Amino acid sequence: MSFKIYAMHVKLLKKVEHPWKNIRQSKYRPALVFCSAIPFFQQITGINVIMFYAPVLFKTLGFGDDAALMSAVITGVVNVLATFVSLYSVDRFGRRFLFLEGGIQMFICQILVGSFIGLKFGTTGTGTLTPATADWILVFICVYVAGFAWSWGPLGWLVPSEICPLEIRPAGQAINVSVNMFFTFLIGQFFLTMLCHMKFGLFYFFAGMVAIMTIFIYFLFPETRGVPIEEMGRVWKQHWFWKSYIPDDAVIGGHDEN
Template identity: 45%
Template sequence: MIDASELANSVKHPFRNILKKRNRPQLVMAIIMPMFEILTGISSILFYAHVRFQSMGFKGNASLYSSALTRAVLCRRVLLIGGGIQMIICQVIVGIILGLKFGKYKELSETDSIVVVVVICLFVVAFGWSWGTLGWTMPSEIFALETRSAGQSITVAINLFFTFIIAQSFLSLLCGMKFGLLLFFDGLITVNDADVAKALVLEEDHLRKSR
């Protein structure tokens, strides 16, 4: 590890290197993976879980327990698409329940509330074994030594930037779009899976040609 660290420190101008044409596919992955990871809607689930649960009828500590539960279950292509499909199904179910049974002058029954909590937990589980894990591991594996530090810096910066955007805009979007916001995230997940599948194919072709 010490030798690898010293070798990495010997690399000059990693940001300049990552802009070169031969490193462009890796640069694209460093941008789209963390961006799409956040656009699955996971930040809104984790940041505002207690708000969602409390608005659906869970009182006081119960909403905090529900939030803690979703965090407790957060523990190549097939995984990303499979996880994306599971997340889409979960958000569609929650969106339908909220759209039909929750609104002005209406509250969710205890059974419906439990179903919503379980489905949201399944959403977090799907994220954990797909986008949540691979969104960090894949970018770290595709960079050559000359671009690794720059690539990881870009990955972290993009992730934090879109996390900030979602965190700041979620409540306003929820007030305006209501349950439609979940369907909006479903659309983004669908686009994410399609785009990343294409990007992975291009990346594999690029690596095959470079050997």
């Protein structure tokens, strides 16, 4: 049955005309905003700093070559395992809860890692880590990675696909992927330069961005768990902020007009 529904949606999707024109309509403004903001925030958490440069980062913090490589492997394993947690929790606790919980978890860990590094290295970058401090930094980075992996990691791809009806799905998904890849490139290119100039303050920078995106979700993102795509118009219409963008005739009898 689910395959037949999927096949029907594919046929309908092929009939969609002018998705880029449609997505500029007022009633699709929430979807446009979230398809742009979520991938931006997903990358500005700094997660790819850990994934791309983990061995370099750990070595810079004073880990030996073997320890730096092993620490990178550990964070990678944590990332994979925590992603499986989201498979269980996303429908049990909801998208909004995971966004908020993951954001708070990442914020706390970024502050703690930045503080540990700041206390040991200061602004000069000179100093050494004791084995105990190094272990704590690794623990907090792993907790940070786990927080991302069961929240913003998978939800960054899931939510944009859930909130875009067929009329705008091609455009919405194109925006989502393009913004994600663009900021992945920027973070990857400029991280080492930012680290050299900001030192431990870089972790505070990412923590600040995580705080902003968590506040953004808290005030602007409604729960979408169990909401069919065709009823997203009703969800936006009931939201305190987005309702002003949804015309009354876009929602009929509790269902999106389209």
